[in-house]
Amino acid sequence: MTVVNGAAGITTLPYVAWAEPQDERQIVVSTRLRLARNLTGKSFPNRLSDAEAEQLGQEMARALPENENWQLLRLDELLERERGVLLEKHLLSRDILQHTCGRLLAVNAAQTLAIMLNEEDHLRIQAILPGLQPEAAWRELSALDDKLAEKLDFAYDGRLGYLTSCPSNLGTGLRASVMLHLPGLQLLGKLDGIFRQLAQAGFTVRGVYGEGSESRGGLFQISNQVTLGCSEEEIISRLKQLVEEIITQEQQARTWLKANRRDWLEDKIGRAVGVLVGAHLLTGKEAMEQISWVRLGLSMGLCRKIDWRELNLLMLSVQTPFLQTTAGRELAPQERDALRAKIARQYVSQ
Amino acid sequence: MTVVNGAAGITTLPYVAWAEPQDERQIVVSTRLRLARNLTGKSFPNRLSDAEAEQLGQEMARALPENENWQLLRLDELLERERGVLLEKHLLSRDILQHTCGRLLAVNAAQTLAIMLNEEDHLRIQAILPGLQPEAAWRELSALDDKLAEKLDFAYDGRLGYLTSCPSNLGTGLRASVMLHLPGLQLLGKLDGIFRQLAQAGFTVRGVYGEGSESRGGLFQISNQVTLGCSEEEIISRLKQLVEEIITQEQQARTWLKANRRDWLEDKIGRAVGVLVGAHLLTGKEAMEQISWVRLGLSMGLCRKIDWRELNLLMLSVQTPFLQTTAGRELAPQERDALRAKIARQYVSQ
Numbered sequence: 001m002t003v004v005n006g007a008a009g010i011t012t013l014p015y016v017a018w019a020e021p022q023d024e025r026q027i028v029v030s031t032r033l034r035l036a037r038n039l040t041g042k043s044f045p046n047r048l049s050d051a052e053a054e055q056l057g058q059e060m061a062r063a064l065p066e067n068e069n070w071q072l073l074r075l076d077e078l079l080e081r082e083r084g085v086l087l088e089k090h091l092l093s094r095d096i097l098q099h100t101c102g103r104l105l106a107v108n109a110a111q112t113l114a115i116m117l118n119e120e121d122h123l124r125i126q127a128i129l130p131g132l133q134p135e136a137a138w139r140e141l142s143a144l145d146d147k148l149a150e151k152l153d154f155a156y157d158g159r160l161g162y163l164t165s166c167p168s169n170l171g172t173g174l175r176a177s178v179m180l181h182l183p184g185l186q187l188l189g190k191l192d193g194i195f196r197q198l199a200q201a202g203f204t205v206r207g208v209y210g211e212g213s214e215s216r217g218g219l220f221q222i223s224n225q226v227t228l229g230c231s232e233e234e235i236i237s238r239l240k241q242l243v244e245e246i247i248t249q250e251q252q253a254r255t256w257l258k259a260n261r262r263d264w265l266e267d268k269i270g271r272a273v274g275v276l277v278g279a280h281l282l283t284g285k286e287a288m289e290q291i292s293w294v295r296l297g298l299s300m301g302l303c304r305k306i307d308w309r310e311l312n313l314l315m316l317s318v319q320t321p322f323l324q325t326t327a328g329r330e331l332a333p334q335e336r337d338a339l340r341a342k343i344a345r346q347y348v349s350q
Numbered sequence: 351m352t353v354v355n356g357a358a359g360i361t362t363l364p365y366v367a368w369a370e371p372q373d374e375r376q377i378v379v380s381t382r383l384r385l386a387r388n389l390t391g392k393s394f395p396n397r398l399s400d401a402e403a404e405q406l407g408q409e410m411a412r413a414l415p416e417n418e419n420w421q422l423l424r425l426d427e428l429l430e431r432e433r434g435v436l437l438e439k440h441l442l443s444r445d446i447l448q449h450t451c452g453r454l455l456a457v458n459a460a461q462t463l464a465i466m467l468n469e470e471d472h473l474r475i476q477a478i479l480p481g482l483q484p485e486a487a488w489r490e491l492s493a494l495d496d497k498l499a500e501k502l503d504f505a506y507d508g509r510l511g512y513l514t515s516c517p518s519n520l521g522t523g524l525r526a527s528v529m530l531h532l533p534g535l536q537l538l539g540k541l542d543g544i545f546r547q548l549a550q551a552g553f554t555v556r557g558v559y560g561e562g563s564e565s566r567g568g569l570f571q572i573s574n575q576v577t578l579g580c581s582e583e584e585i586i587s588r589l590k591q592l593v594e595e596i597i598t599q600e601q602q603a604r605t606w607l608k609a610n611r612r613d614w615l616e617d618k619i620g621r622a623v624g625v626l627v628g629a630h631l632l633t634g635k636e637a638m639e640q641i642s643w644v645r646l647g648l649s650m651g652l653c654r655k656i657d658w659r660e661l662n663l664l665m666l667s668v669q670t671p672f673l674q675t676t677a678g679r680e681l682a683p684q685e686r687d688a689l690r691a692k693i694a695r696q697y698v699s700q
Contacts (some may be wrong), residue, residue, distance in 0.1 A: 263688055267630035274624025280617035338613050 010071055010107055011082035012325050014316040015199075016089045017112045018179075021308035027177040027247050029219065029312070032090060033137045034126040036164045036173035039330025044165040052333055053102025057117045059183075061104055063151035064115070065144065068108040075100035081330070084321025086196045090128060095120050098304050113144055118164045121173075123148065132243060134236045136268070142232070145297040157214030161228065176239050176280060180246060183218035183296045184253030191220075193248060202226045203242060217288030217315070222246075246332055269297030273304070276348040281334070282341040287318040294348070306348060312349040357457045360421055360673050361432035364666040366439045367462045368529075371658035372481025376649050379529040379569065379662070383487045383586070385495055386514045386523035390503045394515040395468040396449075403452025403468050410467045411454055413635040415494065416459040425450040431680070434671025440478055444541055446700050463494055469522075470515045473498065473642060481594060482532035484526060484586045492582070511578065521578030526589045530596060531567035534603030541570075544596060552576045553592060567638030567665070568646075572596075604650055619647030623654070626698040631684070633692040637668040642676050644698070656698060664697040 009015070016028035038044065039060075045053060064070050075083065075096060086105065087090035096119040104117040125148065127141035148154075155163040156283040161171035169175070185191050195205045204225050207215040222243065224235045255264050269273050272293030275286075282290075287298065291314060297303030316322055318340045324331050327339060359365070368380035388394065389410075394510060395403060416421050425433065435628060436442035436455065446453050448695045454467040466474040475498065477491035498504075535541050545555045545637040553576050554628040557565045572593065576586045607615050622643035625636075632640075641664060647653030648661065650666070657686035666672055674681050 057665075146353070263630055264685070267691070270628035270630050271625055272628070274626075275621055276624075278620035278624025279624070280613055280620050306673025334613070 006180075010073070010091075010111070011078065011085045014130075014313045014322055015111070016091075016316065017110055018090070018128055018130040019312035019316070020130045021312065022133070026241065026251050026295060027181055028132040029181055030128055030130055031089070031133045031137050032128040032177045032179070032199045033128060033134065033141045034124055034175050034177075036120075036121040036142060036162065036175075037125060037145070037148070037152075037171040038155045038157045038163055038165065039122050042082055042122065045103075045120065045122060046165065047119070048102070050101040053118050055102075057102045057104045060123065060152065061106065063148060064106055065147035067147075068113065070106045070108060073105045073107070075105060081321045081324040084319070085325055087315055088319045088321055091126075092116065093119060093124070101324050113140060115144075121169070123152075132178060132240065132247075134178070138176075138232065138236050138268040142191075168225075169227050172230070172232050172235065174227055174232050174235055175223050177221050177223035178236050178239060178243050178244065179219060179221050180250075181218050181292070181295055182220055182246070182250050183292050184250050184257060185246075186218050187257060188253050190249070190253065195248065198222060198242065198337075199225075200325070201238070202244060203206060203239065214284065215294035219292075223262075254296070256259040258300060258302075266302055269293050269303050272297070273306075273348065276344045279341045279344065281337040282318070282344055283337055284318065284320060284340065286341055288315070288346060291315055293316075310347055315343065317343050317347070351429040357371035358506050360423070360461070361428065361435045361665065363445040364663045364672055366441075366462070366478075366666065367460055368440070368478055368480040369599050369659055369662035370480045371662065372483070376645060376658060377531055377600050378482040378593065379531055380440070380478055380480055381483045381487050381531070382476060382478040382527045383484065383491045383528075384474055385491060386497070386512065386519040386525075387473040387475060387495070388505045388513055388515065389472045391681075392675040393624045395453075395472060396515065397471065398452070398468070400451040405452075406472070407452045407454045410473060410502065411456065412497060414456055415497035417497075418459060418463065418494075419432075420456045423455045423457070424574070425455060431671045431674040434669070435675055437667045438507045438666055438671055439567075441476075442466065443469060444475070455591070463490060465494075465498075471519070472493060473502075479578055482528060482590065482597075483498065484528070486525075488582065488586050501509075518575075519577050522580070522582050524577055524582050524585055525573050526586050527571050528589060528593050529568050529569060529571050530600075531642070531645055532567050532596070533601050533642050534600050534607060536568050536594075537605050537607060539604065540599070544586065546601065548592065551588070551592060553589065566635065567642035569638075604646070608652075615646075616652055619653050622647070623656075623698060626694045629691045629694065632668070632694055633687055634668065634670060636688065637690055637694060638665070640694075641665055641668070652676060660697055664694065667693050667697070 001064065030151055034291055042056060048056065061072055083097055087094065089111070091107055091111065091114045093116065096116050102118050108111070108114040112128060116127045125141060125144055127137040129137045157163055162173040164170050182191065185194065198205055202225050203222055206221045224239060272290040276288050276294065291311065294303060294306060294313060297309065298306055320336055323336050323339045331339065366629045392406060398406065402412050411422055422507055433447055434441065437444065439461070441461065441464045442455055443466065452468050456465040457463070460596065462478060464476045475491060475494055477487040479487045489551050507513055512523040514520050514523055532541065535544065549557055552575050553572055556571045574589055622640040625640050626644065644653060644656060645661060648656055648658065670686055681689065
């Protein structure tokens with residue numbers, strides 16, 4: 001186990017496991033599962049003093065299974081932009097950033113597993129994989145959970161299940177999320193209806209950065225709302241089924257657009273490539289919008305070949321924390337827009 | 351002398367003499383001089399019957415000097431899109447299109463000389479050259495005028511000069527025009543002031559298509575308003591002097607923009623190239639705007655090398671009459687936008 005700072009790559013390079021393309025459609029970007037766990041007889045993190053949090057954090061870090069080559073990061077030693085990078089990679093939550101003392105993040109070498117220590121709960125254990133792979137992610141996550149349970153005493157109630165800081169996580173403590181790219185349904189104005197149906201089925205839709213965040217670039221996160229009264233396998237299989245239905249609808253929307261709005265679609269996609277190749281100033285919002293068109297074009301065979309992995313990494317690289325990490329300093333908005341455009345040109349011109 | 355229809359190239363190919371680039375700045379696109387002449391003892395064209403116009407037209411056509419290989423077009427035999435092409439090439443005026451019977455257009459092989467017969471006046475004799483060449487254009491025009499005067503009896507009054515249908519052309523009958531590309535001054539909002547000064551000096555500013563037409567793509571036509579009470583040489587030298595002053599101001603504007611708004615400028619220019627390469631639907635207005643940015647970028651060394659001649663020809667080729675001539679039929683607006691984008695891609699991707 002190594003305690004490292006941002007220099008080791010995890011907070012600097014735009015690599016993430018979920019950037020590896022899973023299929024040619026790329027409607028599902030990634031699957032992310034996380035478990036909330038707490039230790040018996042310990043106050044929840046928000047009730048801990050800094051010293052207690054520090055001590056408990058170290059104690060839990062020592063319980064990390066030996067088989068993974070963990071990188072352990074102290075949140076209070078990270079620069080703001082480094083924390084931002086971890087947020088963009090979905091290895092960190094916004095919540096943990098509110099109080100960084102004694103807060104730790106452990107990430108395995110493949111960046112598929114992450115454990116936040118002393119976030120809202122004592123442990124937030126996460127598995128993230130590219131594409132739609134909830135079962136595989138669950139196998140990895142469940143194995144890690146078992147290993148941790150060998151050394152740590154998780155607070156568990158026979159009737160309520162795992163006890164959590166917030167009642168919304170009670171029971172399984174499982175939040176299963178899938179990030180989808182749904183430009184077709186968005187263009188046809190069909191998302192509202194789908195999201196209503198999802199809500200009725202107990203699933204929520206959020207923007208890329210979790211609760212309260214707006215959608216950018218046609219990306220949406222769907223996750224279970226209910227963690228209590230059903231098994232982990234039931235949650236996962238229900239989510240998978242719903243996502244597969246949405247994929248079918250998104251494909252139908254794209255087929256309709258290709259058949260009925262082809263010129264318009266090719267225009268939007270061609271211009272998006274043109275802007276990414278030609279712009280010298282790009283806001284984050286526009287970058288995500290143009291990348292969304294290019295994703296759509298690529299998946300529909302309506303634009304020249306651009307590597308999927310490169311495009312996924314570009315989505316990360318144009319985010320402010322990455323730009324500032326690339327520059328090695330904080331950047332003013334106009335500087336960010338200029339660097340963002342430069343990076344987009346490099347990625348897309350290749 | 352040959353009477354030809356559109357198939358011979360003059361109404362189909364986007365070639366024009368003024369597309370040949372004169373210098374690297376390309377602030378002045380072209381210089382155009384025209385003389386209004388009328389025959390003694392004949393009614394002005396708007397008072398002629400169709401039969402009289404027909405007869406007079408043929409009579410004047412026989413007086414065309416033998417040294418040029420004229421192409422003679424009967425306006426009533428041209429398709430609307432062919433007339434449109436001649437209009438875009440500035441070989442024809444809108445006025446002559448109002449009544450086409452007995453109206454003729456003679457163009458030399460180089461397309462530098464054009465004579466409209468039975469337009470507002472019996473003869474409208476024109477010389478058009480690329481860049482700022484008023485003296486050279488005047489030499490060509492004056493020589494042609496002399497040759498015509500050997501065979502035709504021009505109405506001339508010792509006090510008023512050449513008699514014309516409209517009093518605004520009395521005297522020299524000379525209209526000297528220069529087409530300028532002034533995006534720098536336009537961006538800095540300095541055109542209104544310059545145009546007011548020009549008006550005080552007796553010069554008018556018009557859009558690309560003469561009186562009443564709006565500017566497109568940063569292109570402006572400056573011409574003398576006064577044809578009476580001064581010599582042709584005075585009109586030409588005054589125009590040249592004013593244009594040279596405007597060129598200096600435009601260059602200063604560009605220098606200022608490059609020094610103070612470089613990122614913004616490169617962004618606009620880079621995006622314009624991107625849109626011309628990537629768009630699949632382009633309105634005429636947007637095409638001219640984007641081409642204007644590319645012209646500016648090219649002249650300032652702020653975009654990749656695109657051939658000046660190609661860019662000038664593109665300006666013509668994206669105009670509706672050319673699109674319809676290329677397609678060989680009338681096109682609906684959406685069809686035009688699609689073909690315009692296709693042609694822009696071909697020109698700029700090269």
